Amino acid sequence: MIEAKNLNLYYGAFHALKDINLKVAEKSVTALIGPSGCGKSTFLRTFNRMNDLIPGVKIEGDIIVDDENIYQKGIDVDRLRKRVGMVFQKPNPFAKSIFENVAYGMRVNGISNEKVIKEAVEQSLKQSALWDEVKDSLKKSAYALSGGQQQRLCIARALAVEPTILLMDEPASALDPISTAKIEELIHELKKKYTILIVTHNMQQAARVSDFTAFFYMGSLIEYDLTKTIFTNPAKQQTQNYVTGRFG
Amino acid sequence: MNHSIIKKITQAIAFNIFRIMSVILVAILFSILAFIVYRGASYITWDFITKMPEEGMTKGGIFPAIVGTLSLVAGSMIVAFPLGVCSGIYINEYAPENGFKRFIKLMTNNLAGVPSIVFGLFGMSLFVNTLKFGDSIIAGSLTLGLLALPVIIRVTEEALKSIDKTYREASYALGATKLQTIVKVVLPMSMPNILTGLILSIGRVSGETAPILFTVAAYFLPKLPTSIFDQVMALPYHLYVLSTSGTNMEESRGMAYGTALVLIIIVLILNLIANIIRHFLMKKIKHK
Numbered sequence A: 001m002i003e004a005k006n007l008n009l010y011y012g013a014f015h016a017l018k019d020i021n022l023k024v025a026e027k028s029v030t031a032l033i034g035p036s037g038c039g040k041s042t043f044l045r046t047f048n049r050m051n052d053l054i055p056g057v058k059i060e061g062d063i064i065v066d067d068e069n070i071y072q073k074g075i076d077v078d079r080l081r082k083r084v085g086m087v088f089q090k091p092n093p094f095a096k097s098i099f100e101n102v103a104y105g106m107r108v109n110g111i112s113n114e115k116v117i118k119e120a121v122e123q124s125l126k127q128s129a130l131w132d133e134v135k136d137s138l139k140k141s142a143y144a145l146s147g148g149q150q151q152r153l154c155i156a157r158a159l160a161v162e163p164t165i166l167l168m169d170e171p172a173s174a175l176d177p178i179s180t181a182k183i184e185e186l187i188h189e190l191k192k193k194y195t196i197l198i199v200t201h202n203m204q205q206a207a208r209v210s211d212f213t214a215f216f217y218m219g220s221l222i223e224y225d226l227t228k229t230i231f232t233n234p235a236k237q238q239t240q241n242y243v244t245g246r247f248g
Numbered sequence B: 001m002n003h004s005i006i007k008k009i010t011q012a013i014a015f016n017i018f019r020i021m022s023v024i025l026v027a028i029l030f031s032i033l034a035f036i037v038y039r040g041a042s043y044i045t046w047d048f049i050t051k052m053p054e055e056g057m058t059k060g061g062i063f064p065a066i067v068g069t070l071s072l073v074a075g076s077m078i079v080a081f082p083l084g085v086c087s088g089i090y091i092n093e094y095a096p097e098n099g100f101k102r103f104i105k106l107m108t109n110n111l112a113g114v115p116s117i118v119f120g121l122f123g124m125s126l127f128v129n130t131l132k133f134g135d136s137i138i139a140g141s142l143t144l145g146l147l148a149l150p151v152i153i154r155v156t157e158e159a160l161k162s163i164d165k166t167y168r169e170a171s172y173a174l175g176a177t178k179l180q181t182i183v184k185v186v187l188p189m190s191m192p193n194i195l196t197g198l199i200l201s202i203g204r205v206s207g208e209t210a211p212i213l214f215t216v217a218a219y220f221l222p223k224l225p226t227s228i229f230d231q232v233m234a235l236p237y238h239l240y241v242l243s244t245s246g247t248n249m250e251e252s253r254g255m256a257y258g259t260a261l262v263l264i265i266i267v268l269i270l271n272l273i274a275n276i277i278r279h280f281l282m283k284k285i286k287h288k
């Protein structure tokens, strides 16, 4: 289970997330929507403590992942990040072969049994629907792949360390429509096993892929409900305006 | 209307000035090269590059100087490359943003501007005298290494900085530590740019005379070194000797041009090799 409780985040003096309370449903897709700069990425990145890397960030409140407050003292952040996978806006495979990209997470976490690694790589590439396209070229550079394939490689890379949660920050925004459709299809498949949080600026995409939708505006969570409700019968006028594109 | 014509004319003038400048520059470089090739080419024979100097350096070859220069380039890079890369990593990745870091960066930049003769004196006092290495390949390599260090540090820093932060984040997001991220992700991606720094350094190091003057270079030593504690001849110093203080300067003039040409060719070949490696790495890590 993952949950944000009275979460506040500051970039120096700038109050970027304001008192967010949100419980994420397991094995489902939750979309984070809202205008650019409203804090979607910032919120997403609190779940794997990626904001820790930015100097001057201050966080108050709790983020609960699997019954554990991940901001409490003594939390092993590297271990946490293994449980919470992340996919970025632009495909960002490492300067390694296709195989080594997927194997990377296991290697840095101390797995050295080549047989185990090989099986996990195959498994992950199958899960990310890339296996059939790359099984004969695993030794090739990841940069030989198309943008859409690279993004699915990044998803495979995240899956290989066996997370339970997947964070996706506009994972299809740099891709063409066909690759986007593939990623969306994949998300649909993955939610059977993983709890997925996805940031998107594309309303149709949110409507297509998610079960729940959270609407953010200027650092606040305005409304959070079933996606169907958010898009057809939202409780707040602000939400209504945003999802219908009548936003000032 | 009038205004836009003036703008166009200004543009055209500026453009042509730039063009003329670069043509002049290329022409100057080219004529230097052509001059040296013209004066030196006839001296370059198999014997010239494989034989010992003879008869007061007016005859024979420059083999020991070639070997000397190559060993000094290799030695200085063995010293400067790991040290420079590690320092660059420390400065860019680990040093906290404070006065101390700014001080280190300032000093590194200043060090790059120190005249090479000062490095020579420093090398003599520290490596030759205090550490008692004597005039030797190791003393010369260490001195030249110090000379090359600032450039390699700076280039490493810039190369690391230019890697988009999303690659680091992707690595951290998989549970990698900072060290793993730097060594396995960031450094391989920066290597082509770091190698550019290495190429620049090789060019500089192989042509320097002042730092080797008091630390390793031999005036006349017609035999090859057997250990890193031996003195060697070196091309730039040999060139200097032939053209200023040879036993018979009129007769050795031609050999001086030959020596200069060999030095240039060696630098070009080393650059070419480094560039091929860089190109190869670049192809491996090309990212859009």
Ligand SMILES: Nc1ncnc2c1ncn2[C@@H]1O[C@H](COP(=O)(O)OP(=O)(O)O)[C@@H](O)[C@H]1O
Binding pocket: A011, A014, A016, A034, A035, A036, A037, A038, A039, A040, A041, A042, A043, A054
């Ligand atoms: N590293 C940072 N330092 C300071 N301010 C930041 C930083 N990252 C984001 N912000 C600010 O926080 C707000 C939310 O940013 P972000 O979460 O990236 O928005 P979104 O993903 O919804 O477009 C923006 O106003 C942005 O300018």
Ligand SMILES: [Mg+2]
Binding pocket: A040, A041, A042, A169, A199
């Ligand atoms: Mg964002």
